[in-house]
Amino acid sequence: IAEHVGKAAANIAAGAVVCVESEIRGDVTIGPRTVVHPKARIIAEAGPIIIGEGNLIEEQALIINSYPENIMPDTEGVEPKTMTIGINNVFEVGCVSQALKIGDNNVIESKADLGKNVILTSGCIVGACCQVNTCEVIPENTVIYGSNCMRRVQTERPQPQTLQLDFLMKILPNYHHMKKTVKGTSTPVRN
């Protein structure tokens, strides 16, 4: 019997491909045409996570809405903050993202580390192994690269990975089991 367990349900829209080996904890909403690879982790501890459509979340990526460091999980009066992720983003292998607001068409390359206070707008590329833990809004079309996290602005935003997404949506179900998605208006199934 399917049970609706309030906050602990993951809300996966129809058309999203989420592998069973991925770990999704907490109140997570995933939009259509998003692909979540096995071993990806999406953890909504301190608040819900809303992920838009057309995103690509690769293996060992960690998207976590965590408590700020100085607040204990049991403190009363702490407002749960929602983490919003837009459309057509790519979270490459092994990246860690705690940023509360991510726009569209961003690429977070392998092993990049985004802190809690960063806000990514659109078209940004955070390079491999770059740690961005400043408290700022990254302007549009910024590229952060290099061991010193140099920055430059590019003239065009990165293209959405439509080809890759289509390919994965066809191939992944051949090799992995998928988490159940929401169909129409039925209650969410506990996974």
Add this chain to the structure above:
Amino acid sequence: MASLLQPDRVLYLVHGEKKIRSSLSTLYFCRYCSELRSLECVSHEVDSHYCPSCLENMPSAEAKLKKNRCANCFDCPCCMHTLSTRATNIPAPLPDDPSKTAMKKAYYLACGFCRWTSRDVGMADKSVASGGWQEPDNPHTQRINKLIEYYQQLAQREKLERDRKKLARRRPYMPLAFSQHTIHVVEKYGLGTRLQRQRPGAPITSLAGLSLKEGEDQKEINIEPAQALDEVEPLPEDYYTRPINLPEVTSLRQRLLQPDFQPAGASQLHPKHKHLLIKRSLRCRKCEHNLMLYYFSVRIMSIPNLRFQKECQVLLTLTNPVESITHVTLVGCEEGDPEDINSTAKVMVPTKELVLAGKDAAADYDELAEPQDFQDDPDVVAFRKSNKIGFFIKVVPQREEDGDVTVSFKIRHDFRNLAAPIRPSEEDDAPTEAIWLTHHVELSLGPLVA
């Protein structure tokens, strides 16, 4: 062998002009002198030029003509990475029928590291994959070339005059000063002829045929002197008040990599052709032969916890790279050994001779082969595997310091010089004589554990 991450744990001593201790991966071996050489006791020569990304070899003359740059590969002006060519499909009108559009391939350059593209500076996409990209012309090229020609002619004239005087007054016992002076004058302004590195005392043969050819007409090149201007362009009015657009400002490194233009704005950074690299040939200074890499190595296998003043056993491995049996003896350093300056621990090495089997390339496949029977002392030899042997040494750290524990000893082994020319006159000699080589080895075993 030394690994990428821990290169300096096993050091060998090189007897050169300076005593250098370095790991085997940076040392060379001269098989005619039978000695280890480091980079400092060899002479370098330019062997060939090649491009690091397309690996195209270029003869030196061509490289000089192209200013040591590759013709096909480009560097990103932003991060100096290699640019790659990417293709997109763009709709373009067909030449026959302007109303219909067909997909045509357009190529642009892009950097994989910082995501710079050639479209950022306004370079149009090209329809050919390679060869379509041009570097922008330097407006001062003509003047610079004219100046270079003029000065080259001047230098040649000076050299001829000087040599004519010296030839008349040359004394046979003064060749050294002569040769160094000539080399210096020829290299001035890069006159193109490269003199061989003259060894002291050798006669100068290149000047033998020199004589002023009167019949040759030398073009008189005149240059105009540079003119100083009184009026300079004034600065724009908002120079002090305009806010800086930081992503648009080029860094010093980006600017100086293009000395022709030195653009101050990132939208004028054009890609440059990739610089060529040189393959060096190294020669031993004493015997002028080429060197080879040395391959007989000691490796540290496992180290237990090192405690101050407590004896512990360290396991080392020795690998035999040749196909014949090699005998190795280890000798500890004596008191007062002038080479033994770094060791902080006493070491007891096995006194018996270690025998290493030859490298047998077919040993992996030959299952019926009998294992060779060496009588191994189990206290000394830990294991033996085809051409590898593991043995123990005892280490007693002597100093209670924060640094690493270092031990040193001498390793003596026989070496057969298979590459040396066989002297036909001495036919009774065995074709391969064994020479005993001794090396001083220092091992760095890591810090002490309290």
